[in-house]
Amino acid sequence: MSVVHVEQLQKSFGSFVALKSIDLTVNKGEVFGFIGPNGAGKSVTIRTLLGIIRASSGQAHIFGKDVWTDAVDIHRRLAYVPGDVHLWPNLTGGEVIDLFGKLRGSIDRSKKEEMIERFSLDPKKKCRTYSKGNRQKVALVAAFSSNAELYILDEPTSGLDPLMEQVFQQCVQEIKDQGKSVLLSSHILSEVEKLCDRIGIIREGEIIETGTLKEMRHLTRIQMTVQADQSLTMLKNVPGIHDLANTDGQWTFQADNENLDEIIRFLAPLGVKKLESKPPALEDLFMRHYENQTRMDNSNV
Structure with missing residues (x-):
């Protein structure tokens, strides 16, 4: 059963085509890794799924609902963590976490306290005093404290130290064990390799390879x-x-x-x-795929 279903999705900004006929599926209980270099189209795809920007053509559904027309209903059932978290400077971290919970409908307070402890976050500090890593922790605590069915994580460990990255990986494994779904965009290939059931590689707005790591190792x-x-x-x-x-x-x-x-x-x-x-590691697959494609592009010049 698919939780996210994207078909022939395209997005243009004037004459620039950011997404070219993207096909993407995230199944229930699956962690799907979405990888590619900066500018490949990962964040544009995610923002389209979140209903922040509107696709030029194609279809995108989450929970069987249209991501643009049904965005409010969809957001009640998902949690999102961006790679660069911006918070209200005069609120404390705890107040922001509570606010995110209320926007979604409810918050599990015991789970919130557990996540605050696991991520070593001081929730009483004002957000303006937080480092990038601590701002990231606020968003992660808010997400993992929720009872979401889908977690959309766009470079979620940006700014975290290795110990907190390990805590993050444990949390992802736990929600997967609960039958929940994760769309994980990351440039940390070892993280994707460890957590993801399937992987999609995006290059210049196109999905160039999708499958399990086992299925894709033949390319390495x-x-x-x-x-x-x-x-x-x-x-x-x-x-x-x-x-x-x-x-x-x-x-x-x-x-x-x-x-x-x-x-x-x-x-x-x-x-x-x-x-x-x-x-072969995922990094080998990723780099060889790009080297092969670059040679093909150069040969056509």
Whole structure:
């Protein structure tokens, strides 16, 4: 069952096309990672989903409701955390959290106190005294204290220290376990890799790849380290080998998944003493995807 459903969504600002036929689905109980560089269209997509800006064409629904015409009803059932939180300077953090709760309809006070403690937030300070990280904590406490069904998080850990990032990840896992849905936009690829069930990569206003990390790993290369009795110089002639290097008798290279069988057969008679492989990370997938696309773009110039 889909909580967010976007189909052929387009948004133009004058002659500039920010979104080009975006298709996106977030299912119930799923954490969906939305990644891409600055200017790729992540925030425009999210602002369209929130009913802040109106799409030029296409459809976008949350809970089966139109994101533009039914924005008020939708907002009662979701929580949103932006990457750069601006608060009322003369209110305390606690007052802001209570205000957000009242705007949504209600607030779970015991949960609010729990989140304040977990995020180490002083709710009695005026917002004008808060650092960026503490402003971010206010928004996160307000979101995780709610009983929302959908959490839209746009670079939510911006300004947080590593300990608070870990608390954030625990909170996301908890709401997922409760069957709630999360749309997570983040530039921290390790965070996306750890939390997300599916991933969408956006580039220049277009979704260029969507799927589970397992489904997308075929696009990446495995990092391998080998020590053997014989030289591996000829390995450079084996298909699927990239960036072969030798440091004090230890050979490192990247290997394409589809050529692993041939590579292992080549290595077997060479007296292998050590063989280590490192699984491809989301960052490898992300960077290779962009490198491939950039080469294609340049070849068309």
